[in-house]
Amino acid sequence: MQVDQEENTKVRHRMWKELSKSPFVMIGLVGSHDHHEPMTAQLDPDADSEFWFYCNKDNRVAKGGEAMAQFASKGHDIFACIHGTLTEETRQEIFDKYWNNQVEAWFEGGKEDPNVMMLRFDLKDAEIWEGDQSLTGKFKMLTGQTIDAREAGKHAEVTL
Template sequence: MSNALHTELFDRIKSTPTMMVGLNRNADRSEPMHICLEAENTDAFWIFTRKDNRIAGGGKAMAQFVSDDHKLFACFSGHLVRETDKSTIQDHFSLTVSAWYKDGFTDPTMEVLRFDIENTEIWEKDPSAAARLKMAIGAKVSEDDMGQHALL
């Protein structure tokens, strides 16, 4: 179950690559960031930002994801570290990313961060027919009635 949910999560992120990302040392602020994934890598993702952004420089961080249909939720914890490998940066540089940088790939204000995932918590909100009926009549609903949950 957890592997299927984990696979579904990364498939959903690929189709809607935006997460709220924030540093733990600045826990009162997160912001939406475009996420770059590698096809088979579920241990990290990449973020292009500016050197003066609040997450620049990296550190211990959290990221939250909500699917378009609001049925899949995830919270990632890990570390943001500066990505220095030019090949990796170029692999993730796209038209979407280039729209943010005046000088494109060589823009001096650009910083690329890799989010090294330490753990992931996933919730799938997919209430069963029985759960929907229980909610409609005010009966008690269990967590199992509402969908899946996994801590990876």
């Protein structure tokens, strides 16, 4: 079921909130035949149009460009396919801002590792599915009845 602009905004904010709880996505470059890979997004809680990744300079997405990221929330009630652009983040203050012990564990040389880099994912658009079924929809699903689209959750196509 498509939703109006106000609902799109609510769904987008809910997706961002869920992504902050479980910041793991599958990401890959558009047009590449390389498989997408899991990465941990570094999020700014006050922004909803960009996030960052630390990776090795020889990582399959390190060259940047048009990319797609897929996300499923912990409770599997939000799913998203996010389209955007990966660009090397060169601002040292951003690199330092998100560096933490979990990130450091991936890089033998820590912050000074010559192979570490940061990518910024600038979101362009996303397709988001919110699987918050209505009580009637859940009952129908349990009893094998046909579920109407309005009872199955929300679907938003969002341009950022």
